[in-house]
Amino acid sequence: MTESSDGIASSPESYLERFQVLLYLEDSISQLLEYKDDNPKVNVIKFMNEYFQSVKNGTHVMFREFEFINATLHNRKSFIKLFWKCFQQVGKKGDLLTIQEYHSLICLLCSDFPFELVQKTARIVMLDDALEYLISFTDFLYAFQIQFCYQEFIEKCREIYSVLCSQRSPRDPVVVPTSDLANVQSTPANNAPPADGVETASLLRAVGHLCKTSKISSPAPDVLQDILTPMATVRVSFYEFLMILAKSETVNNSLGILPSRLKVFENNDTCNSLN
Numbered sequence: 001m002t003e004s005s006d007g008i009a010s011s012p013e014s015y016l017e018r019f020q021v022l023l024y025l026e027d028s029i030s031q032l033l034e035y036k037d038d039n040p041k042v043n044v045i046k047f048m049n050e051y052f053q054s055v056k057n058g059t060h061v062m063f064r065e066f067e068f069i070n071a072t073l074h075n076r077k078s079f080i081k082l083f084w085k086c087f088q089q090v091g092k093k094g095d096l097l098t099i100q101e102y103h104s105l106i107c108l109l110c111s112d113f114p115f116e117l118v119q120k121t122a123r124i125v126m127l128d129d130a131l132e133y134l135i136s137f138t139d140f141l142y143a144f145q146i147q148f149c150y151q152e153f154i155e156k157c158r159e160i161y162s163v164l165c166s167q168r169s170p171r172d173p174v175v176v177p178t179s180d181l182a183n184v185q186s187t188p189a190n191n192a193p194p195a196d197g198v199e200t201a202s203l204l205r206a207v208g209h210l211c212k213t214s215k216i217s218s219p220a221p222d223v224l225q226d227i228l229t230p231m232a233t234v235r236v237s238f239y240e241f242l243m244i245l246a247k248s249e250t251v252n253n254s255l256g257i258l259p260s261r262l263k264v265f266e267n268n269d270t271c272n273s274l275n
Contacts, residue, residue, distance in 0.1 A: 020072045024055055027068065058082065066112045073149065073217050077257045080145050082109060084258060091137030092265050099131050102140055120154075121147040124242045138264055143246040149255060153210070153218040154242065160206045161238045164198040197237035204228045223250050 016022055028051045036042050054060040058078030061069045069079050087105050090097070097105075103118040119131075124143040126133050147154065204224060211221045227248050236244070245251050249260055258264065 019074075023071060024052070028052070062109060064110065066110055066114065069110055069113075076149050077255065079110070080141075080148060080257050083144070084141055084264070087137070088265055091141070094136075096134035096136055097140070098134060102135070102144075117147060117151070118144075124239055124246055127237070127239045127243075138261055141258065141264065142252065142261065143243070145255065145257060146242060146246045146251070149257075150217055150219070150245075152216040153214075156210055156214070156216065157207055157241070158238060160210065161198060161203065161241070164202055164206070197235040197240065199232075200228055200234055200236045201232040203236065203241065204232065219245065219251050220254060223248075223254055226250060 028048055031051060032042070032044065032047055035047065051060070055074075058074075058081055061075050061078045062082060069075050083106060086109065090105070099115075099118055099122045102122075103113070103115050106113045106118060121140060121144045122131075122133070122135060124147060125135050125139045208221045208224055211218045211224060227244060227250060231244075252258055252260065259266070
């Protein structure tokens with residue numbers, strides 16, 4: 001048995017799967033062969049050591065293709081941290097940027113990063129699709145963290161929210177359209193789909209079940225409970241729910257990527273120090 005960094009014992013096979021070690025082994029060999037074409041006398045042991053040090057430090061995602069950056073949660077977290085360190089001076093100056101400008105900055109680190117993910121990030125902040133809105137660096141950064149790290153979770157939540165909104169009868173069960181969720185009962189509502197969101201308590205029950213039963217990256221159920229329970233009697237829209245996650249220090253701490261909002265510009269590390 002092998003013990004992971006969080007103290008959980010697992011078989012070698014499950015350990016490799018959990019941390020997607022084979023993906024990094026395959027990538028390291030691919031990178032080595034590519035490097036060896038121009039440097040036939042490369043020290044293989046040194047190269048592999050430096051590769052896995054970069055994976056550990058999170059610098060391995062710099063200038064890589066989106067498919068690789070998006071492949072693991074560790075890669076996604078590393079990219080968020082890289083973006084923060086490289087462009088925190090933008091926030092220090094107080095500059096407000098458009099969605100296109102944020103996308104341009106991101107593309108300096110990953111040339112094929114999809115605009116759609118940046119647009120979805122902006123919707124969390126602005127609750128709107130307008131492309132010309134100006135967004136602060138801090139608001140964008142923490143929303144980007146949620147959107148990128150939890151993108152599969154967010155799509156599942158969107159499905160759950162749509163089902164809750166489409167509920168016509170207070171007595172009919174809401175069947176969440178995911179294979180890993182049980183039927184979820186909605187709270188009493190009017191016959192028409194609510195225009196002002198859904199009951200937070202209903203959303204919490206359904207999303208909490210998703211977090212407990214799914215293997216996708218998501219906030220811990222107890223974290224959701226802590227931040228949403230005080231709002232159980234009010235209605236919340238989908239993007240308000242995502243904004244709550246983006247502004248939650250508890251969620252931010254659980255991800256372990258960024259400092260608190262109050263300290264986001266105190267870090268003296270820059271993009272140059274990552275090399």
